[in-house]
Amino acid sequence: MAALGWLTPRRRSATARSVLAGEAAAEAARKSSLQLEQEREEAAAEEAAPAEPEFPVAGDVRAAAFFDLDNTVMQGAAIFHFGRGLYKRKFFQRRELARFAWQQAWFRLAGVEDPEHMQDARDSALSIVKGHRVSELMSIGEEIYDEYMADRIWPGTRGLAQAHLDAGQKVWLVTAAPVETATIIARRLGLTGALGTVAESVGGVYTGKLVGEPLHGPAKAEAVRALAAAEGLDLSRCAAYSDSHNDIPMLSLVGHPYAINPDTKLRKHAKDRDWRLRDYRTGRKAAKVGIPAAAGLGALAGGTAAAVALHRRRH
Numbered sequence: 001m002a003a004l005g006w007l008t009p010r011r012r013s014a015t016a017r018s019v020l021a022g023e024a025a026a027e028a029a030r031k032s033s034l035q036l037e038q039e040r041e042e043a044a045a046e047e048a049a050p051a052e053p054e055f056p057v058a059g060d061v062r063a064a065a066f067f068d069l070d071n072t073v074m075q076g077a078a079i080f081h082f083g084r085g086l087y088k089r090k091f092f093q094r095r096e097l098a099r100f101a102w103q104q105a106w107f108r109l110a111g112v113e114d115p116e117h118m119q120d121a122r123d124s125a126l127s128i129v130k131g132h133r134v135s136e137l138m139s140i141g142e143e144i145y146d147e148y149m150a151d152r153i154w155p156g157t158r159g160l161a162q163a164h165l166d167a168g169q170k171v172w173l174v175t176a177a178p179v180e181t182a183t184i185i186a187r188r189l190g191l192t193g194a195l196g197t198v199a200e201s202v203g204g205v206y207t208g209k210l211v212g213e214p215l216h217g218p219a220k221a222e223a224v225r226a227l228a229a230a231e232g233l234d235l236s237r238c239a240a241y242s243d244s245h246n247d248i249p250m251l252s253l254v255g256h257p258y259a260i261n262p263d264t265k266l267r268k269h270a271k272d273r274d275w276r277l278r279d280y281r282t283g284r285k286a287a288k289v290g291i292p293a294a295a296g297l298g299a300l301a302g303g304t305a306a307a308v309a310l311h312r313r314r315h
Contacts, residue, residue, distance in 0.1 A: 055239075055256065056167040062234040064192075065164040066224050066250065067157070068242035069175035069182060072260045075152040078177040078185065083128075085144030092128050126199060130208030134180065134201050141184045149185065156280035157260055160241065161191060170231070174224060174240075174250065176216040195223045221249035245269060 056063060070077045086092065129137055164171045170192040173182050179196030186194040198211040215223055228235050239256035240247075245265035251257035259270035259277045270277055 056164050056169055057237075058167040060237060061168060062232065063237040063239070064170040064172065064228070064231065064233050065161065065238065066172050066174045066240040066254070067161060067191075068220075068244065068247055068250075068260075069173050069177055069185065071243040072241055073154060073157050073161070073173065073189075074149060074185070075154065078149065078175065078181050081148040081152070082141065082144055082178070082181055084148055085140065086128055088147075089140060091132075126206075126208050126210070129199065129206045132206055134204050134206065137206070138180050138184070141181055145184050145188055150188070153189070154261070154280045156278060157241065158189065160258070160260075160278070161189065164239070165190065172227065174215070174220050176214045176220075195220075195227065217246045218249045220247060221253055224250055224253055242266070251275070 056065070067073050161171050172192055173186045173194040173196070175182050175194065175196050177196050179194060179198050182194035182196035186192070195215060197214045197216075200207045200209040200211050213219060224240070225235070227233075228238065235253050236255035238254040239258060240251045240254045241258040241260045242251055243259070243261040243266065244263055248266065248269060251259075257270070257273075257275045259266050259275055261279055261281050262270060262277060267277065269275075
């Protein structure tokens with residue numbers, strides 16, 4: 001009897017554990033069943049929901065698309081590639097080349113537009129082309145596109161532009177790059193045309209000055225607004241694409257804004273407003289948190305090496 005008394009509590013404990021296990025299993029089954037039912041209902045709702053309207057809308061001639069150039073359509077900055085081509089043709093000396101190399105390395109590493117860097121690059125370009133004929137620079141620009149730019153077009157963004165063209169819509173580049181360079185790129189890509197920074201010329205010769213200011217930030221929005229009015233476009237039916245928060249004024253004008261390869265500020269702005277995002281870069285996650293991607297490191301190393309080599313030669 002003593003032995004049986006000793007076993008009784010243990011049996012009762014085992015029974016209690018069994019009851020607990022059974023109740024837990026039943027509760028888990030009930031929750032699992034409810035979750036599965038909810039998933040089925042959500043799937044059925046998605047199937048029943050109307051499909052997202054096709055965009056761009058074929059035949060909508062009152063719609064057009066506006067694409068930023070640097071780091072949206074093309075990797076890097078067009079004006080830096082143009083500077084490399086001019087150096088190759090002995091338009092300027094090694095000192096300017098080192099500056100262009102560093103600016104391009106910084107642009108690729110940071111992935112965003114810095115006003116001071118961009119202004120410095122524009123000032124350099126204006127001083128370099130001063131006294132040259134517009135027709136001469138246009139001809140050289142065609143060669144530079146083939147040498148430095150053609151292989152840097154983002155295929156994904158190119159496909160977006162082609163979708164608008166296939167829908168019968170006009171597609172414009174909108175960039176702070178010289179309008180001559182932008183026009184060459186637009187023509188090579190089969191686009192409608194380009195809005196860009198206009199350098200002053202007299203008698204077909206560059207004076208080294210700008211007409212107004214660089215087409216940057218709010219100026220882009222004003223250019224798009226003016227072109228839309230001239231073309232009879234409905235901006236609420238138009239699309240705009242850019243990588244930079246500097247272009248938020250332009251993106252906010254249209255009914256279909258896209259953040260392409262966005263910088264940190266634009267990514268946040270786009271998510272807050274439910275804008276569409278597309279990212280065609282490699283190493284996007286690294287770039288997002290400020291760690292250089294492989295391409296950025298390569299550009300930085302190349303730019304720094306060029307600057308160091310030129311410094312040694314001068315000294």
